[in-house]
Amino acid sequence: MRIRLLAFATAAQALGAAESEVEVPDGATVGTLARLLGDRHPELAARAARLAFAVDGELARPERALREGCEVALLPPVSGG
């Protein structure tokens, strides 16, 4: 299935794109996606421990299941204010 990927700040740098589409196996979770992206983008893997994920606009744990067409956002440590 395909999902829509948004990436911000250093995560966008590591991926080389702020928006992309990614093919993930059926039954994939946030954790599956994190491993798949880490394998493809070593710079992202190095930052994995401090990276958060949101699915369809809500922060999500690694066990959260993905579905066809969902929007996953990669969120590095924040610095607003």
Added chain:
Amino acid sequence: MHLTRAPLDSGALAAEVGSAARGATVLFLGTVRDRHLGRAVTGIDYTAYEPLAEATLARIERELAAEHEGLALRVVHRLGALAAGEASIAIAAAAPRREAAFAAARRALERVKREAPIWKLERYADGGQAWREEEPLSPPG
């Protein structure tokens, strides 16, 4: 509305929360500092994951209002390219007594810095730039 690309209007924000029943209004403005670790800063570009940032700022307002009786709280964050000296965040807290107004304004700022998906790209006078990464986000629960 909690995110804007227009300059922040702190007077309007203070007026929104003020009322005759609230005898204390605290207004906090965060502005772009012209130095970071000794390096001259010309400006900061702010970006956000806007739907989640919008919802997060609204939740912070709602939760703090529930913690302090009579509190009215507004938080607005600016996005886009800001020059040093420009305001990036405005927080207005009004309450019947000053203790709650000061406490809520401070707490709102600290929560925004930890919870809102907003990022600074700092631009330096020497031509360099760097993303600032400070607080890792984590899902609730």
